[in-house]
Amino acid sequence: MKITCHNGFAAAAFIAALSACAGEDMRSGAAAPEETQAEDTSAPGQQPATAPNPLRNVYFGDLHLHTRNSYDAYLFNVRATPDDAYIYAKGGTIKHAAGFDLSLDAGPLDFLAVTDHAEYLGVLQAIDTPGTEYSRAPYAEDLFSEDRGKIIAAFGHFVDSLLSGEIMPELSDMTATRSAWQDTVDSAERHNEPGVFTTFIGYEFTSLPEFRNLHRNVIFEGGDAPAAPFSALDSQNPEDLWRWLDQRRADGVEALAIPHNSNASDGTMFERTKWDGEPIDRAYAELRMRNEPLVEIIQTKGQSETMPLLSPNDEFAGFEVMDLYVGVNKEVTTFAGGYVRDALKRGLEIESEIGANPYKVGVVAGSDGHNAASPYEEDNYFANHGMLDWKPEFRGSVPPADYESWGAYYADGRAAPRTMGSGGLTGVWAKENTRTSIYAALRRKETFGTSGPRIRVRLFAGYDLNGVDLATDEGVRTAYEKGVPMGGNLIGKTGEAPQFIVIAMRDVHSAPLQRIQIVKGWTDEAGKSFEKIFDVACADGGAVDPETQLCPDNGATVDLQTCAFSQDKGDAEIKGAWTDPEFDPAQSAFYYARVLENPTCRWSTWDAIRAKVEPNPKLSQKIQERAYTSPIWFTPANAR
Amino acid sequence: MRAKFLYLSRIAREPLAQFMIAGAVLFLANSLINGSDEPSPAYAITISEGRVQQLAESYRLLSGRFPSEAELQALVDDFIQEEIAYREAVAMGLDADDTIVRRRMRQKLDFLIEDTAAGEEPTEEELKAWFEDHADLYRLPPRMSFRHVLASGDARSENAEQDATAFLTALQSGVEPERLGDASMLPEALPLTTQTGVAALFGEKFAANVFQGENEGWFGPVTSPFGAHAVLILSREAASPP
Numbered sequence: 001m002k003i004t005c006h007n008g009f010a011a012a013a014f015i016a017a018l019s020a021c022a023g024e025d026m027r028s029g030a031a032a033p034e035e036t037q038a039e040d041t042s043a044p045g046q047q048p049a050t051a052p053n054p055l056r057n058v059y060f061g062d063l064h065l066h067t068r069n070s071y072d073a074y075l076f077n078v079r080a081t082p083d084d085a086y087i088y089a090k091g092g093t094i095k096h097a098a099g100f101d102l103s104l105d106a107g108p109l110d111f112l113a114v115t116d117h118a119e120y121l122g123v124l125q126a127i128d129t130p131g132t133e134y135s136r137a138p139y140a141e142d143l144f145s146e147d148r149g150k151i152i153a154a155f156g157h158f159v160d161s162l163l164s165g166e167i168m169p170e171l172s173d174m175t176a177t178r179s180a181w182q183d184t185v186d187s188a189e190r191h192n193e194p195g196v197f198t199t200f201i202g203y204e205f206t207s208l209p210e211f212r213n214l215h216r217n218v219i220f221e222g223g224d225a226p227a228a229p230f231s232a233l234d235s236q237n238p239e240d241l242w243r244w245l246d247q248r249r250a251d252g253v254e255a256l257a258i259p260h261n262s263n264a265s266d267g268t269m270f271e272r273t274k275w276d277g278e279p280i281d282r283a284y285a286e287l288r289m290r291n292e293p294l295v296e297i298i299q300t301k302g303q304s305e306t307m308p309l310l311s312p313n314d315e316f317a318g319f320e321v322m323d324l325y326v327g328v329n330k331e332v333t334t335f336a337g338g339y340v341r342d343a344l345k346r347g348l349e350i351e352s353e354i355g356a357n358p359y360k361v362g363v364v365a366g367s368d369g370h371n372a373a374s375p376y377e378e379d380n381y382f383a384n385h386g387m388l389d390w391k392p393e394f395r396g397s398v399p400p401a402d403y404e405s406w407g408a409y410y411a412d413g414r415a416a417p418r419t420m421g422s423g424g425l426t427g428v429w430a431k432e433n434t435r436t437s438i439y440a441a442l443r444r445k446e447t448f449g450t451s452g453p454r455i456r457v458r459l460f461a462g463y464d465l466n467g468v469d470l471a472t473d474e475g476v477r478t479a480y481e482k483g484v485p486m487g488g489n490l491i492g493k494t495g496e497a498p499q500f501i502v503i504a505m506r507d508v509h510s511a512p513l514q515r516i517q518i519v520k521g522w523t524d525e526a527g528k529s530f531e532k533i534f535d536v537a538c539a540d541g542g543a544v545d546p547e548t549q550l551c552p553d554n555g556a557t558v559d560l561q562t563c564a565f566s567q568d569k570g571d572a573e574i575k576g577a578w579t580d581p582e583f584d585p586a587q588s589a590f591y592y593a594r595v596l597e598n599p600t601c602r603w604s605t606w607d608a609i610r611a612k613v614e615p616n617p618k619l620s621q622k623i624q625e626r627a628y629t630s631p632i633w634f635t636p637a638n639a640r
Numbered sequence: 641m642r643a644k645f646l647y648l649s650r651i652a653r654e655p656l657a658q659f660m661i662a663g664a665v666l667f668l669a670n671s672l673i674n675g676s677d678e679p680s681p682a683y684a685i686t687i688s689e690g691r692v693q694q695l696a697e698s699y700r701l702l703s704g705r706f707p708s709e710a711e712l713q714a715l716v717d718d719f720i721q722e723e724i725a726y727r728e729a730v731a732m733g734l735d736a737d738d739t740i741v742r743r744r745m746r747q748k749l750d751f752l753i754e755d756t757a758a759g760e761e762p763t764e765e766e767l768k769a770w771f772e773d774h775a776d777l778y779r780l781p782p783r784m785s786f787r788h789v790l791a792s793g794d795a796r797s798e799n800a801e802q803d804a805t806a807f808l809t810a811l812q813s814g815v816e817p818e819r820l821g822d823a824s825m826l827p828e829a830l831p832l833t834t835q836t837g838v839a840a841l842f843g844e845k846f847a848a849n850v851f852q853g854e855n856e857g858w859f860g861p862v863t864s865p866f867g868a869h870a871v872l873i874l875s876r877e878a879a880s881p882p
Contacts, residue, residue: 050831091836107840130744133701173701454840456825471823505825508843508865539794571794572866573825 050195052431055476056446058456059433060425061111062089063202063258064217064299064366065374069116069180070204071158073370074124075143075151076386080372082114082187088373090197096382098390102373105380106454106509109425110433113200114184114372115217118231119162121203122180123171137170159327162208165236178228185225192223194434201225205241205257207232211325213264214238217296217366218245221254221439237275239284242291256442258364260296262343263304264326267334270343270359272350285356294442295361297340297449297628298424299368300384301326305594305628306341314533316517316596316624320451322419329415344631345521345529348588352527362445362487362630363592367423374423376452377509378623379563381422381603395420396616397607406616416618422452422603427627429458429485445487448593448629453510455627459486459502459593461634463493470503470575486592487630492637497583500632502536503575504595510625511597512570514539515551518578521631522589537576539598540569549581556598560621563601563609570598590631597625685723687716695719775881783877784838784850787829789821793867796822804861804868811858811870826866832877842866 066073067082077097084094091108093101126134128144142154161168181203188199200219207214216238218229230244238257245255262269274284297305302322311317323332336342340363347359367374368384375381383389392398396417403409410416427448428441441447448457458470462483469475479501484490490498506513516537523529535544538551545552556569580591601609602623608615615621651657695715699707707715735741762770771778789811791803807820817828830838839847846864850871861868 107836133698136698458825469823471825475823503825506865508841512865572792573794 050432052437054431055473055480056429056431056441057433059110059198059428059430059438060450060454061109061113061198061428061438062367062369062374062376062423063113063115063200063219063364063426064204064260064296064368065112065114065372066116066204066368066370067114067372068125069122069184070370071117071120071124072155073116073372073386074128075155076370076388078371078386082116082184082372083191085114085372086112086187086191086197086199090191094373096371096373096390097386100382100390102371102382105377106507108197111198111200111438113202113217113219114188115202115204115219116180116184117206118177118203118229119167119206119233120158120171120177121229121231122176122183125180126176127171132176133173134171134176137168162206162232163211165207165209165232167233174228181225181228185223189223192435195432198433198435198438200435200439203229203231205230205232205238207236207238207241208327209236211328211330212266212268213261213326214259214269215261216241216257216259216292218255218257219439219442222435224253226251226253238292239275239287242287245291246287254439256294257292258294258296258366259292260299260366260368261301261304261326262295262338262340263302263307263322264324264332265338266325266332267337270337270339270346272337272346280350280354280358282354282356285350285354285358288358289360293360293362293445294364294447294630295340295343296366296424297363298365298421298451300374300420300423301368302419302421303451304338304340306339307335310335310339310342311531316594316626319624319626320419320421320620324418341519341521341531344590344592345523345531348521348523348590349527349529351588352523360633362442362447363449363628364426364442364447365424365449365451365628366426369423375603376423376425378422378452378601378603379606381606383420384423389420392607392611395604395607396619397604398611398613399616406614406618410618417616419619421623424452425450425454427454427456445630446485448486448627450627451623451625453507453597453625453627455504455507455510455513455595455597455625457502457504457516457593457595457627457629459500459629459632460484461488461490461498461500461591461632463496463498465499465501465577468501468577470501471573484632486632488632490632490634492585492635494585494637497579497585498634500536500578500580500591501576502578502593503573504593504627505573506571506597511565511600512539512556512572513574514554514556514570514596514598514624515542516574516576517594517596518591519594520580520582520589520591522584522587524587532582533594534578534580536578536593537574539571539574546581554598558599558601558622560601560605560615561609563606565598565600586636588636589634591634592631593627593629595627599624685720687720691719692716778882780877780880780882781834781836782851782879783832783834785830785832785874786850786871787817787874788826788862788869788871789817790824790826790866791861791868792822792824793865796867800867801861801863804870808858808860808870811872817872821870822867824866829874832875 065085067085068074068079080094088094088102089109089112091104093103096102123134126132127137127140129135139154139157142150145151157168185201188201192199202217202219205216205218226248230241241257245257248255259269273279297303303320306314306317307321308317325332343359347357351357370385374384383395389395393400399406399409427450428438429446430437430441460479460483464482465479468478470479500518502516504513504516515535518534518536521529521531534549535551538544540554542552542554554569556566558565599622602620604619605615605621696706696712699715729735789807791800791807793800796803810820811817835847835851838850842864846862849862855873858870858872860870862871
C-alpha cells in the first residue's frame with residue numbers, strides 16, 4: 001500500500017474529510033454534559049410557602065456539600081451534579097457513584113449550599129473529555145486508568161498543587177472552572193424556591209499549607225456572584241480571602257466564610273498570631289469577624305467542639321474525635337487552637353488583652369459529603385466519598401475481604417480506621433425560608449449545629465425571664481423582647497444575674513432526648529480562661545445534682561445486637577431555666593447549650609449487624625447524637 | 641469482407657494473440673477486482689493549512705507560545721503517524737467492541753441530537769401528549785391542614801392516650817382548643833402540608849392516621865412519639881394535576 005503524504009507547508013487543494021473523523025471536538029475546555037436533564041423535580045414533602053413568622057421558624061440545611069465539579073469527587077467516580085444535590089435535598093432520589101439509590105428518609109431539608117472545591121473546579125471533567133486541551137495533560141490517562149497505583153500517583157499532582165498553593169501550568173486555563181462555576185450559579189438559581197427551599201451559591205477555599213486544614217466554605221447571600229471564586233491557588237492565606245470578601249462586599253456582593261475541620265488543623269485554625277507570625281491585633285480581629293462569624297462544628301470528618309485532652313472534666317468530650325490530618329496519615333499533636341470551645345475561650349483571652357475578640361463565632365454544621373448527597377442518619381449511612389467507601393469493607397466497619405475477623409486484621413498489624421461519621425446539619429431560626437432571611441440568621445448567629453438529627457433547640461438569656469415558657473408563643477415573644485437568643489450579646493446589669501432559658505425537641509426519626517447542658521467559658525481578672533459544664537435539664541423528671549451539676553443517669557440503653565433503644569427513657573421535649581451558680585459580674589463569659597440524645601447505634605454498628613460480623617473493636621459502637629447552639633456572650637457592665 | 645474475416649480468424653488461432661487476449665482479460669479483471677496500483681484517494685493523507693494552524697494553536701494553549709518550525713514539523717509528523725495508526729486500526733476493526741469508542745460515539749451523537757433538538761420547539765400538542773402520558777410525574781401529592789391538642793407523653797406517661805380522649809370529649813362539646821392540652825415546640829396547627837411533611841415532624845404513624853379516612857370534626861386519640869393527640873382537619877387538598 002502506498003501512501004502519499006502531502007506536506008502541509010505546501011497548502012493542499014482540498015481539506016481532507018479526515019479532519020472531521022479524527023475526533024477533534026472543538027469544544028475545548030467546555031465541560032461536556034453527560035446528563036442533560038435533571039431527573040424528576042416534583043419531590044414529595046415540600047412545605048408550602050407560608051407567611052413570615054415574627055417568632056421565627058427553625059430551618060435545617062447543609063452548608064457543605066461536593067458534587068462532580070470537585071476534583072476529588074470526580075476521581076471518586078462521582079458524576080452527580082449540583083442539580084442532583086438539590087433534588088436529593090428536596091426529598092428526591094439520585095444515584096450513588098456505585099449505582100444504588102440515595103434518598104433522605106426523614107424528609108427534605110429546608111436549605112442547601114453546594115460548595116465544590118474552587119481549586120480545579122470542573123477541571124477533572126474537562127480532562128476526562130476527549131479532545132479538550134485538558135485531556136492532553138501528561139497524567140490524564142493515569143487518572144482514569146484501572147490501576148489504583150497509577151490513579152494515586154496522578155492524583156498526587158493535585159495534592160502537591162494544593163499543598164504548595166501553585167496551580168499546575170498545564171491546567172491553568174480557567175475556561176473549565178469558569179464554566180463549572182457558572183453551572184453552579186445557574187443550578188442554585190434554578191432550584192431556589194423562596195418560601196419552600198433555599199439554595200445558596202457557594203464553594204470551598206481549600207487551603208492546606210503543609211497539610212494543615214485551613215479550609216473554609218464561602219456562602220453567598222444572593223444570586224449575584226463574582227465571575228470566579230477566590231481559591232487557595234490564588235492565595236493560601238485566609239486573610240487574603242477575607243480581604244477579597246471585603247472587596248466583593250464593596251461591589252455589592254455579600255458573602256461570608258465558614259471554617260471547618262479545625263480538628264485537623266494541628267492547632268493552626270485559631271492561633272494567637274496572624275499569618276505573618278505577628279500577634280493578633282484589633283484590625284485582624286475585625287477583619288476576621290466581619291467575614292467569618294461562624295464555624296462548622298461537626299461533619300463527616302469528626303467534630304471540632306472539644307476533645308478529652310482539652311476538656312478532661314467533660315464526660316461527653318470523647319465524641320467522634322478525628323485527630324489525624326486530612327489528606328495524609330499524620331497525627332495531630334497540637335490540640336489547643338484546633339477546637340471551637342478552646343477558640344471561644346482564646347477569644348475572650350485575646351479580648352482582655354487587646355480589646356477585640358477574633359473568635360466570637362457562632363456554630364453551624366455540615367456534611368462534607370462528596371456524593372452530591374450525604375447521610376445524616378446512622379441507620380441509612382452510605383459514607384461520603386464515592387467509590388472509596390461505598391462498601392462497609394472499605395470504611396472500617398466490616399473486615400476487608402482478605403480477613404476473616406477483626407482479630408485477624410489487627411494481628412496482621414493493620415491500622416485502625418480513621419473516625420468518620422455521618423453528616424451534620426445546620427439549624428437556623430428565621431422568619432421565613434428565603435435567602436435573605438436565612439442568611440440574616442447566619443449573620444446574627446441565631447444558629448446551631450447538630451450531629452445529623454433534626455433536634456430543635458432555642459436558647460435565650462436575659463433579666464426578668466421568670467416563668468417564661470418557651471413552649472408557648474407568648475413565651476417566645478417575651479423571650480425575644482426581654483432577652484437575647486443564641487448568638488446574641490448580653491451586657492451586665494448591676495445587681496442582677498442573667499437568667500437562661502432553653503428548650504429542645506427531639507427528631508422523631510432519631511432517639512428521645514436525655515439532657516440539656518450549658519457550657520460556660522470565662523476569663524478571670526488576670527485574663528486566663530476557664531470552662532465548666534452544667535447540666536440544666538434532665539429527661540424523665542430527673543433533677544440536677546447541685547453538687548456535681550449533673551443529671552442522674554436516666555438508664556437509657558441501646559441493644560447492640562438489634563439497635564433497639566429504650567422506648568420508655570428520655571423525653572420528646574426538655575426545657576429548663578437556669579442561672580449560673582458561679583456567676584461573677586466582673587467576668588466576661590460565653591454560654592452555649594449542648595443537647596444530648598439517648599444512646600443509639602453508630603453507623604459502623606449497623607453495618608456490622610447487617611453483615612453479621614463483629615463490630616470493629618477500635619470504633620465506638622454507640623453514639624449520643626447532639627446539638628450545639630451558638631454562644632451568648634456576657635460582657636460585664638462598664639467593661640471596655 | 642470474407643478476406644477480413646479469414647484474416648481475423650487466422651489471428652485468433654495464433655497462440656501469441658490468444659495469450660495476449662488472455663493477458664488483457666486477466667489484467668482487466670485484476671484491475672477491476674483489486675484496484676489499480678496507483679494510490680487511490682483513500683490512501684492519501686492530506687494535511688491542510690487549517691490542520692496545521694489547529695495543531696499550532698493547540699500547542700499554544702498548552703505551552704503558552706507558538707511552536708518553532710522544528711516543533712511544528714514534529715507536530716505534523718506526529719499527526720500523520722496518528723492518522724496512519726487510526727486508519728489501520730479502523731481497517732483492522734479495532735474500533736468495534738471498544739467501550740470507550742462506543743461511549744464516545746454515543747456522546748457525539750447525543751451532542752448532534754441536542755444541537756438539532758435545541759432548535760426545535762415542541763408544539764402544544766406534543767407537550768400536551770407528553771403531559772398526559774406522564775401525569776403521575778407532575779401530580780401534586782394530597783395535602784392537609786390541621787390543628788391538634790397534645791397530651792404529652794413526657795408529662796403523662798401511660799395516661800397520655802386516656803388524657804387525649806378526655807380532651808377529645810371536651811373539644812367535641814365545644815371547649816376551645818387553646819384551653820386544653822400541653823404546650824410544646826410542635827406547632828399548634830400546620831398549613832396545607834403533604835404526608836411526608838407531616839411525617840417529618842410528627843412521625844410516619846401519626847401522618848398515616850391523619851391522611852387516611854374521612855375524619856370530620858375532632859378525632860383521636862392519634863399517637864406519636866410526643867404522646868397522644870386530638871386532631872381537627874381544617875382543610876384537605878386531593879392529589880391534583882398542577
